[in-house]
Amino acid sequence: MPYKIPNVVEPGTLAGQEQPTLAASGGLILRAWSPKDAPAVYEAFQDPALQRWHARVADSEDEAREWIEDWRAAWAKERAATWAVADADTGEVAGRVALREINLGDGQAEMAYWTMPRARGRGVAPRAVTALAGWALDVVGLHRLELYHATANEASCRVALKTGFVAEGVKRSAVLHEDGWHDMHLHARIRGDAT
Numbered sequence: 001m002p003y004k005i006p007n008v009v010e011p012g013t014l015a016g017q018e019q020p021t022l023a024a025s026g027g028l029i030l031r032a033w034s035p036k037d038a039p040a041v042y043e044a045f046q047d048p049a050l051q052r053w054h055a056r057v058a059d060s061e062d063e064a065r066e067w068i069e070d071w072r073a074a075w076a077k078e079r080a081a082t083w084a085v086a087d088a089d090t091g092e093v094a095g096r097v098a099l100r101e102i103n104l105g106d107g108q109a110e111m112a113y114w115t116m117p118r119a120r121g122r123g124v125a126p127r128a129v130t131a132l133a134g135w136a137l138d139v140v141g142l143h144r145l146e147l148y149h150a151t152a153n154e155a156s157c158r159v160a161l162k163t164g165f166v167a168e169g170v171k172r173s174a175v176l177h178e179d180g181w182h183d184m185h186l187h188a189r190i191r192g193d194a195t
């Protein structure tokens with residue numbers, strides 16, 4: 001039975017091209033992950049501040065390398081798109097930004113990000129989120145991006161608000177972390193929203 005409503009973004013839009021490198025302000029780029037980035041991913045996930053908000057930990061650089069391969073494969077399957085946030089001059093990894101739970105037909109995805117400890121407080125996350133959201137909404141043609149964070153994660157809330165993700169509500173007891181169930185703020189940005 002045919003659908004009455006066309007796809008917002010046609011399947012194959014992402015998989016039909018190489019993952020692009022995107023420019024972000026302030027000398028940052030968003031680039032595809034490489035196996036050589038495994039030490040940086042492993043280092044990031046040793047940080048207690050990052051671990052507090054994530055359910056996974058990397059036990060070795062080999063495990064981090066497997067994650068990178070999974071991130072690269074997800075692009076081809078159009079289920080997620082994950083970039084290394086890096087210094088444009090040195091290539092040093094400053095963080096990660098991603099579109100998760102991509103649904104091209106509905107024109108929606110979820111924004112995710114983290115930064116390396118040494119990159120915090122320098123505006124890395126907001127610049128990366130702004131660049132990726134602009135590409136996803138204006139170039140790919142997605143309609144809605146959602147962003148979730150634990151209500152206790154004030155730094156993520158600041159990033160969301162600074163990058164034009166409007167607060168829409170609280171999902172009660174929505175994500176299980178190591179210290180128990182967390183309420184999650186829901187933010188969203190719609191194509192055409194002012195940033």
